[in-house]
Amino acid sequence: MLQPCSPRSSEQRAQPDAPLEYRDSSGQYGIMDTRVLPITAAAPERARALQPLLDAHGAEMDRRREVTPEVVEALVQADMLRLLLPRSLGGQEMQLVEYARTIEALGYADASVAWFINQSNVSSATSAAAMPHETALSVWGAPNVGLAWGARHNRSKAIRVDGGYRLTGTWSFASGGRHTTWLGAHSAIQNPDGTPHIRHGGRADDRSFVFLRSEARIIDDWQVLGLRATGSDSYSVEDLFVPDERAPARDAVEERREKGPLYILGSTLLYATGFSSVTLGIARRLFEAYVELARGKHSRASPSAMAVNNAVQREVGQFEARLSAARAFIHEAALEAYDAAAAGRLTLDHRIRLRLATTHGMNEATDVSVTCYRAAGTTAIMNSAPFERRFRDAMSASQHLQAMMPHIEMVGRHIIGVDNPIQHI
Numbered sequence: 001m002l003q004p005c006s007p008r009s010s011e012q013r014a015q016p017d018a019p020l021e022y023r024d025s026s027g028q029y030g031i032m033d034t035r036v037l038p039i040t041a042a043a044p045e046r047a048r049a050l051q052p053l054l055d056a057h058g059a060e061m062d063r064r065r066e067v068t069p070e071v072v073e074a075l076v077q078a079d080m081l082r083l084l085l086p087r088s089l090g091g092q093e094m095q096l097v098e099y100a101r102t103i104e105a106l107g108y109a110d111a112s113v114a115w116f117i118n119q120s121n122v123s124s125a126t127s128a129a130a131m132p133h134e135t136a137l138s139v140w141g142a143p144n145v146g147l148a149w150g151a152r153h154n155r156s157k158a159i160r161v162d163g164g165y166r167l168t169g170t171w172s173f174a175s176g177g178r179h180t181t182w183l184g185a186h187s188a189i190q191n192p193d194g195t196p197h198i199r200h201g202g203r204a205d206d207r208s209f210v211f212l213r214s215e216a217r218i219i220d221d222w223q224v225l226g227l228r229a230t231g232s233d234s235y236s237v238e239d240l241f242v243p244d245e246r247a248p249a250r251d252a253v254e255e256r257r258e259k260g261p262l263y264i265l266g267s268t269l270l271y272a273t274g275f276s277s278v279t280l281g282i283a284r285r286l287f288e289a290y291v292e293l294a295r296g297k298h299s300r301a302s303p304s305a306m307a308v309n310n311a312v313q314r315e316v317g318q319f320e321a322r323l324s325a326a327r328a329f330i331h332e333a334a335l336e337a338y339d340a341a342a343a344g345r346l347t348l349d350h351r352i353r354l355r356l357a358t359t360h361g362m363n364e365a366t367d368v369s370v371t372c373y374r375a376a377g378t379t380a381i382m383n384s385a386p387f388e389r390r391f392r393d394a395m396s397a398s399q400h401l402q403a404m405m406p407h408i409e410m411v412g413r414h415i416i417g418v419d420n421p422i423q424h425i
Contacts, residue, residue, distance in 0.1 A: 039079050043094060046078040047105035054109035061229035062389055065222055066178045067113060076144040080106075080117050084125035084270065086258045088133065089140050091125070093260055096270075096338040097331045100277040104327075107281025111393035112229030114281060116176030118274030119230075120146040123184060126267040127210055129258035130248035139182060139210060139246070147210065148177035149184035150234065151401075156187040158207065160197050164243040165189065167209050170219070170236035177213065178231040184210045185237070200254050207249050209242045216240075226392030261341035268424055269351060272358035273334050275402045276365070280327055282394045283365035283372075287319050289386040290372040293379060315375065319368050326364040333357035348414075351425040356411040362403035369394035 039046070050071075057068045067075075075081065083099055085091020094102070099121075106114035124147045128136040139145065149171065156169025171185050189197035189205035197205040219234040249255045251266045262270065294306040294316065306312045334357070337350040373380045373391040380387035397403070401424070413420035 043080075043083055043092065043098060044101040044105050047080070047102045047109075050074055050078060050106070051109040054106075054113055058110050058229075058389065059383070061110070061112060063228075065228045066231040067116065067176070067229055071113065072179050075113070075117065079143055081120060081124070081146050082140070082143055083117075084121045084262055085140055086125065086128060086136075086260065086263075088258070089128055089136055090143070091128075091140070093125075093262060096262065096265070096273060096334045100273050100331060100334055103274045104277040104281040104284075107278035108285045109281075110229070111278055111282050111390065111397065112227050114278040115227055115230050115275070115397070116146075116148075116179075118271070118278060119175040120148060120180065122267055122270045122274060123147045123149055125262065126250045126270065127184065127208055127248050129260075129263040130250050130252070130255045131257070132245050133257065135245040145182065146176060146180035147182045147184055148174040148180045148213075149186070149208070150174050150232075152186035154188070156185065158187040158189050158209065158242075158247075160189055160191055161241070164241055165207075165209065165247055167211075167240045167242050168238050170234060172221075172234040173232045174235055175227075175230040175232040177218070177233055177235065181213060182210055183213045183216050183235060184208055200249070200252055205249070207247045210246045210248075211237065211240060211242055224396060226389070226394070226396030228392075261338050261346075264341040264346060265337060265351075269337065269354050269358075272355065272402045272424075273330065275397065275400060276330055276358040276361040279362045279365035279369075279394065279397050279403075280323065280330070282390055282397065283323055283368045286369050286372040286387060286390050286394065287323060289390075290319075290376055291316060293376055297377075297379070312375070315371070319372070322364050322368055326361040329357045330361045348422070348425075352411055352414050355407055355425045359403060359405075359407040362398065362400075363405075366394060366398040366403070 041049070053071060053074055057071050061068055061071065079092070080102075082091040083094050083102060085093065087093045103114050103118050106117055124140055124145075127147065128140055131139070150173045151171065153171070156171070157167070159166040167185065167187065169185060169187060174183060177183060186206070186208050189199075189207060191197050199205040216235040216237050219236065222228070222231055222233050224232075251268075256263055294312055297306050302309055333350075333354040337346065337354045340346040340350045369391060373387050376385070376387050379385050380391065382388065407424060410420060410422070410424075414422075
């Protein structure tokens with residue numbers, strides 16, 4: 001279940017968590033948590049309703065480098081951890097554009113919360129979709145369960161043994177991991193003799209592993225510019241046994257149990273849609289703060305008030321156009337890809353277009369965020385103003401793999417028709 005956190009030392013945080021409260025006497029998970037009230041509002045509306053609470057706790061979460069217990073509880077009550085989870089497991093299995101709107105609304109209020117919620121939703125849903133049903137239900141049967149994990153690398157080991165794997169490695173960037181029951185990791189698979197394990201038509205076997213947070217050693221190293229409240233610590237395991245049923249090959253068609261369009265699209269483009277929506281939410285909030293400032297401020301560097309300055313007026317109009325266009329492109333490409341996946345006609349072109357829309361959107365949002373921050377003058381550097389923390393969040397989000405310009409170059413090669421290694425789609 002989600003773990004409400006309070007400030008702890010790195011030694012305390014590395015200790016095993018308390019026993020899970022929803023484990024029954026036979027050791028099975030999946031007893032449904034009845035504390036969550038019936039959900040009647042749409043997810044974007046529920047996300048927007050959280051804004052006053054997230055605004056009130058934003059600075060404290062940034063200081064603590066984790067989400068406050070009150071916000072954790074509110075996220076559970078709003079059912080924000082099961083947005084993409086299959087309906088067969090009690091999840092909402094949302095349409096992709098509605099999901100993007102939900103994450104954008106959270107990002108408008110607090111970028112760290114939105115980042116955590118996107119990371120957990122995509123990780124949980126795509127893992128569950130490739131697990132045996134009963135195993136997935138035992139992991140995600142309750143509405144207060146989250147999953148965090150770090151990025152894949154080539155320095156881990158996952159040795160194939162009878163009934164599962166022996167996993168060893170250290171991973172970073174476990175966003176939201178201070179509040180989740182489960183952690184995960186990614187690794188190539190090795191045979192006991194050290195050779196690569198081959199499955200699925202001759203391809204190297206590469207898997208994700210889901211294990212209890214209490215089974216990992218947590219490394220408190222999240223000292224960063226922005227997105228501080230994600231608490232994206234590093235963690236490690238040593239020779240940890242993970243059973244077959246909790247080691248899905250998430251994006252392998254051969255192992256996908258759920259057939260809905262979200263799971264056909266796969267994890268990379270779902271992450272891209274969510275993270276780009278986070279950046280749009282940040283940029284929109286900074287833009288609105290800039291507009292509000294312009295209505296009443298007279299810069300000492302200009303002979304006229306900002307509100308009647310032609311350059312400011314033009315800039316405001318351009319920012320509105322850029323944010324609206326970026327958002328429309330993401331939603332259009334997401335809807336086209338989602339509908340195509342639902343109809344069984346998803347193509348490379350659909351994937352490429354969504355890749356382009358999300359990366360372009362993240363860069364447009366970053367540019368608007370930077371310019372709004374600079375245009376606000378010295379007001380922007382004050383902790384008491386609505387710019388400083390959100391600017392740091394925008395800069396940190398802009399450094400993510402999903403925003404990197406080589407994705408755009410790949411799209412350009414695809415359009416031109418030259419040799420083009422396809423990746424991250």
